[in-house]
Amino acid sequence: MVQPAAVAHGGAGAGPERQPNIEAAVAKAAEILSSGGSAVEAAVESCVILEDDPVFNAGTGSVFRTDGSVLLDASIQTSDGKMGFVIAMENTPNPIRVAAELLDEGINGLTGGGARNWADERGFDRGPVEGRPPHDEVSDTVGVVTRDRTGAIACATSTGGCSNRPPGRVGDVPLPGCGFWVQEGIGVGATGIGEAITRALLSFRVADRAIGGDGLEESMRWALEETVEEGAEVGIIALGSEGPGIGLSNRPNMPWATWCADE
Numbered sequence: 001m002v003q004p005a006a007v008a009h010g011g012a013g014a015g016p017e018r019q020p021n022i023e024a025a026v027a028k029a030a031e032i033l034s035s036g037g038s039a040v041e042a043a044v045e046s047c048v049i050l051e052d053d054p055v056f057n058a059g060t061g062s063v064f065r066t067d068g069s070v071l072l073d074a075s076i077q078t079s080d081g082k083m084g085f086v087i088a089m090e091n092t093p094n095p096i097r098v099a100a101e102l103l104d105e106g107i108n109g110l111t112g113g114g115a116r117n118w119a120d121e122r123g124f125d126r127g128p129v130e131g132r133p134p135h136d137e138v139s140d141t142v143g144v145v146t147r148d149r150t151g152a153i154a155c156a157t158s159t160g161g162c163s164n165r166p167p168g169r170v171g172d173v174p175l176p177g178c179g180f181w182v183q184e185g186i187g188v189g190a191t192g193i194g195e196a197i198t199r200a201l202l203s204f205r206v207a208d209r210a211i212g213g214d215g216l217e218e219s220m221r222w223a224l225e226e227t228v229e230e231g232a233e234v235g236i237i238a239l240g241s242e243g244p245g246i247g248l249s250n251r252p253n254m255p256w257a258t259w260c261a262d263e
């Protein structure tokens with residue numbers, strides 16, 4: 001049996017005062033994984049806790065776009081090669097649940113009104129998402145990576161998008177290899193300035209380097225130092241095939257937490 005584990009973050013820049021909120025999300029994942037639940041279930045339910053917590057820029061606490069709208073992105077990927085992502089969803093308090101439904105569909109991603117119609121047809125919660133005005137210290141994105149007893153890994157991410165972005169802008173969270181990447185033996189999630197993360201193809205490059213033998217933490221450090229342009233605040237969480245997860249940021253303000261079952 002593989003040791004189950006989870007790692008989560010509350011966004012680059014969210015600050016240490018969000019640490020208890022992150023620990024609550026990791027505790028949810030731990031509860032599910034300890035009782036034999038799957039990596040997907042643990043990642044989704046843990047992510048829902050973060051989407052429902054108004055202090056995070058995801059779900060309920062998402063920051064307004066420049067026109068005052070609240071548009072939500074979310075993604076999930078598994079180590080057995082499935083993925084689902086949604087882009088710019090309105091009136092959807094938990095977009096990660098819609099993304100997760102796509103894991104077993106013939107399509108990977110949905111956007112805008114089409115995503116919402118698809119969710120309506122399947123009975124996903126529809127309701128206003130309050131959101132909040134962006135301000136300097138508002139961070140961005142939540143993410144969870146989990147590993148279950150079978151060794152399966154899943155990564156779930158969710159965001160209202162970086163502050164001061166227009167409607168229609170697409171960030172890293174719903175883009176494979178950018179805000180998330182999972183393959184056998186590794187899962188990676190990113191947070192921070194989505195444009196910089198996307199240009200670096202950040203999550204894929206961390207995974208590729210670590211699988212190539214450079215080690216998880218070393219690969220994360222390399223990616224932050226060598227692939228992310230200077231000045232862009234970015235953080236990463238990652239989980240390999242054994243042991244606890246790791247969080248690393250190029251600024252001191254990314255709350256993150258990990259849990260790993262005893263041997």
Ligand code: GLY
Pocket residue numbers: 140141159160161162170171172173190191192193194195
């Ligand atoms: N990292 C989230 C975004 O740029 O939208």
